[in-house]
Amino acid sequence: MSFGDEIVTPVQPYQATKAYVCPGCTAPIEAGTGHVVVVPELAPDLRRHWHRGCWHKEQRRRHGVMRRSAASSP
């Protein structure tokens, strides 16, 4: 399932005037909490509000980015 690129817009705490439910952790994003809005370019109706941290985790999960440990660097 793909809706093209997603437009991610940061929401500042003063802009967050409503509470939302984060689809990443299903916990509420309280009003006044900085977060991000993610809007699929081809499906703007599917906009979602995410905690910043949850969105980053979701990105890593989707793209399977496994950071190699830097511990082996000289």
Ligand SMILES: [Zn+2]
């Ligand atoms: Zn969350």
